[in-house]
Amino acid sequence: MRVLDKLISKNVKKLFKILNVCSSKPIFLKNFIMICEKYLEKFSSVNVPAHSADVYKTNGSNAKLIKIMKFKKIEVEIKNTINN
Secondary structure (H helix, E strand, O other): OOHHHHHOOHHHHHHOOOOOOOOOOOOOHHHHHHHHHHHOOOOOOOOOOOOOOOOOOOOOOOHHHHHHHOOOOHHHHHHHHHHO
């Protein structure tokens, strides 16, 4: 039996919830960085060319996360993370 299968047993599933943390729609890294720069005093970024292994676009579902955490807009969440 694989280690992961042992960790995710019926007992563990009852104790924990596995959540996908995403924005439910693609957000460009450049937009994320601009939001961080807005709220952080000592934050600087440098543009570098894309690497061939970089993922251009991904999608995910965060329905469980939204239901449990009452997730807000990504900018609000980034600001709250920085301020805490």
